[in-house]
Amino acid sequence: MEGANKDSDKKLKVIIVGGGLVGSLAACYFAKRGHTIHLYEAREDVRQSEQFRGRSINLAMSVRGRTALKEVGLEKVIVKHGIPMKGRMVHAVNGERRPILYDPNNKQVELEDPRNKQVELEDSSKKQVELEDPKSKQVELEDPSKKQVELEDPSKKQSIYSVSRKFLNELLLTAAEKDPNVHFHFHHKLVAADLDTGSTTFHRAGQSEAVSETADLVVGADGAFSTIRRQLMKRPGFDYSQRYIEHGYLELCIPPTEDGEFAMEQNYLHIWPRGTFMMIALPNQDRSWTVTLFMPFHKFDSLDTPEKLIEFFSECFPDAVALIGQEQLVRDFFATRPSSLVSVKCKPYHIGCTALIIGDAAHAMVPFYGQGMNAGFEDCRLLDELMERHNDDLSLVLPEFSQTRNEDAEAICDLAMYNYIEMRDLVNKRSFLWRKKLDELLFWLFPRQWVPLYTSVTFSNMSYTKCLSNKQWQDKMIERTGILKVTVLLLVLFVYLTVWMSSPDTRVTWRSPQVIEL
Known part of the structure; x- marks a missing residue:
């Protein structure tokens, strides 16, 4: 990526607040253009952490996310790592399963016994050894100028990919770090900012003295509870709304079978729709499943004993009880409290030519369309296209991005809210x-x-x-x-x-x- 942009005479100094998925991809894009990037993250380097704390441990990547990764040479890596899901597998209360394919032209693909289809998967998993350690600096970037057959060949089945959040974050950080103009600052929490001048102040964990830095552009990629956005909210003319839904979510796990295989058909996003609540499962590389239960908080609160929990699951998700196992179900369910879900809309996304928010900081959404990460990645790609079009002139780039992206972002926020109704109820x-x-x-x-x-x-x-x-x-x-x-x-x-x-x-x-x- 180093020195890829030769058109702009002035190289910018960019501060990115937030080292998650969108922040680390933004660093890759700015580095591709030859700018100097200082990325600040309040938490530790995820590559040095044994346990990954945060939101869902795996994600559904669609074409928008893949397109954004392709532009920085990382699409092939993530496609090889991810597990393709060709449709939804709907689980009825009586245990019957019904596939709903994403690609309506592949009707010949019906239910498969995963135990009879392991040859290809096992071979591909043996090739994952190099991919599983993105912390090593041997990440090979593909040439973004070359067309990727996997993305553009219409004869191939349409699939979304289940990918590990931690793997993807590590991959993006390592790719960005390969450029000498990218500098990481972990354990740095933003405490103050003057966004009109691009001035920021951070508190470094374990130190009493603050760290101050000024840049041409400050990019807030610090999530749904963005500190940069809070600075924007103090300004007149800034519109902001947030909505918490009455449902929370809690993650469970379906382990591999005794012979180390997937317990269900691996190339589907599995759904247990139950009207006012639902459960979904995405496949992992180790052949386990990340299971997410979405349910009203009052229902979570009512399941306050192991007996009530087992009774509830036996009535509503009987096939899942055997897959998870009663002991693990009880252990996982009571290990943590359910998390809340929030949708955020705001505008504008920028201040003058010195500050911008992207990703969840600009448009957090509920996860039911699987577009949160994909929309954030698309932000990075569209911003880069505007930088190219306007020769890195931020006075033109930022207002246009803010104006054109806001309507799209609000549309997907609304669609994500609607899709929850579809997934939990309408599919039946x-x-x-x-x-x-x-x-x-x-x-x-x-x-x-x-x-x-x-x-x-x-x-x-x-x-x-x-x-x-x-x-x-x-x-x-x-x-x-x-x-x-x-x-x-x-x-x-x-x-x-x-x-x-x-x-x-x-x-x-x-x-x-x-x-x-x-």
Whole structure:
């Protein structure tokens, strides 16, 4: 990444507050442009920590996140490390499982016994030895100028990737550190800032004297409870709102089987929807599952004894009890309190040409669309594109980023809130399943004109605002046309095309439709 930008005459000094995922990726992008970066993080270096404290230990990476990593040469590394998930696996109370694929064109893939599909996975896991230690400085960056077939080949199945938060954070820090213009300052907590002048003051753990630093640009990537954002809130004209939902979350674990394999089909995001609450599970590299229970706080509080907990799980998640094990379920459940979930909206994201907030600091969202990290990574990519377009002129870059990104960020915050209702309740309703089938058929027939909402959000770089407006247009079209008419028409058309395509005289080669990245 060193010295990649030769167009700008002036090299900037940039202070990044926050060394998490978005902050460390932002450091990679600024370093790529040849600027000097000082990254300050209140906690210890995650690469030196045996235990990872913080939010969910694994994440769902989609196309937006991969695209951002591709620009700094890290997409291939994370794809090799991640576990592809090709759809949702819905668990009913009676133990039945039903797959809902992300890619509507792969209908031939049905339930698989994971024990019969381990050859490829075992081989790939043996190749993870080098990847599992991103703290070593041997991270090889791919050439971002080369096209990545995995991302752009429409014939490949659409998947999101389950990735380790700790691995990804370590990878990004190590990649940024390879550039001599990047300087890390861990155990430094921001205590004061004059964002008009780019002046900051930090308290270093174990020392009485404060550390002061001034830069051309201060970037707040310090999360949902951002200290930099609190400075912005003191200024007139700054709009801010936050919403805590009534549900909390608590993490559990499904261990590998006795023979060291996955206990469930590994290439799915597993969901146990139960109306007002739900549970999800994402696969890990060690063949365990990170299980997250989302539930109203009052329900968590009511499960105050091991007996009540086991009774509740046996009634609502009977298949999960056997997978987790009663002893581990009790131990994990009572080991910690459930965490809260907050959604944050604010604007503007900048002050003049000296300060900017990105990631959760600008637009924290509930996790139900899996877009928090992906949106934060997209912030970094879009900011870099503006830096390139305006030759690093911050007086032009920051206002444009703030103006164009805010509407998109608020759109995905709203979609994330809606998706919780879908995941915990609607996936069990016939009307939802009917609409999904209809969207799949229309997408198959008109791939450029009718892209389903989830597909456009997860498998394209289309703006979130455009994704939402497309969905609203689709809803109006179906409402105006009439559900019955649409259904009959499409069924007739589908039967006709099926018969026509099966004819031996047909000479047309059909291609799988692809998501058009707008």
